[in-house]
Amino acid sequence: MNKTFTLDGREIHFETGQTIMDAALAAGVYIPHLCHNPEFAPHGSCRVCVVDIGGRQVSACTAAASEGLQVDSSSEAIQATRRAILQMLFVEGNHVCPACEKSGACQLQAVAYYTGMLAPHFTHFFPRRPVDASHPDVVIDFNRCILCELCVRASRDHDGKRVFAISGRGLESHLVIDSPSGLLGDSSFAAGDKAAHVCPTGAILPKGRGYETPIGERLYDREPINIIGDVRAHEEEVV
Template sequence: MSAIQNTIRIDNQEIPFTPGQTIMDAALAAKVYIPHLCHYPGLPPSGNCRLCVVEIGNRSVAACTTPAAADQAICSNTPELNQARKALTQMLFVEGDHICPSCEKTGNCKLQAMAYYLGMLDDHFPQFYQRREIDASHPDILLDRKRCILCDLCVRASREVDGKNVFAIAGRGTQAHLIVNSPSGKLADSPLAKTDLATTICPVGAILIKQRGYQVPIGKRIYDQHTIRETTMQEHIPSCDKLKHKGHQDTER
């Protein structure tokens, strides 16, 4: 007799899970897309972006941090949740300097791709991003804090995979910002390398490898050819060993 399989239901679709998986983990493994920007398979979740909020009964929870439990009935792809996700995406745009036509990351930017996916046609909110420092001190890597969405993917990648703890987020609320853990606070005095996962994992144009911009023509970039949903299903990577390997591959493209 086979063992009874644990399952949850997402938008009336039954999917299996194993104990210890979050709702997001189970969804990705089953090729069920829940919008997100700060989650990456193999890294500890943080729940920062809140795009992955789903409903269980009358509760709203982050799919990336909430454990899957037997017989959960979860709503994700609803007009109300997608409208809230679009509003959050609009706020991320106006909180940073996201001028897509002039950005090196355009066509490869997950924030831009998410806006397309959610049908975002305008910023809706007035711009209110604060002036943030650009760090061009590193010979190979540029840090443009004006584009940072505080997803802390670089923080977790540097700590958990690269083993260097280069980045951290300091301050709270509108004063929150990305900092570099080095004696001077500059990238040049950190051990960050262009082969590190922390360098390539940024979903926007906040961390860029120098002299690499605009190498791929418009129309042939990642999200010119595939939606963020399609690429997310292809990127599901379960282990940090594979994450490290992917970081090296990305820098070689």
């Protein structure tokens, strides 16, 4: 009963079985994250929710909360680690914000702003990745995929379709689509699928629209993500 741990000096209550992220979200405390979405099983892959517990760095979305933990989520050292992780995500793909429809309402971008990332720091990979526009209602731009597996989880666990999977290892890891041609248009994917509405970047976007919200009025234009919340929380008003 009434178990607590300490997050940046603040007492956080938790129930048995909750992760640090679950308890923090329930208490209204923001820990930056990309691959985490409370509707799906924690994945722990993007590492952006890294926190420090007694000198160990763990992902808050997969670490179980336990009594008396001292969790650091806001020191400059932790924010610097998050910035470096984000910078690696940016240089590994092709994230051309000025040309992207998702810009301004993109969770990758918003978390980068939150952590104070101003530049990518590392050397760009400039990978050559395709754009799949074969589906009538949805386009997939693999340049913007950060392998968070939210679409994989949503399609498998919510839509019951298993349209998406990650194939390959290490640098070769990439998103694949379950259809004879490998194209989205030949899969069972539909615009109403949950998987069409969970991407934290501009990798999965609806067709036939774009740049609808003027600059200055977009989701993260005026206030940061720790106040606004995740893209998914605003998905309904966007769709």
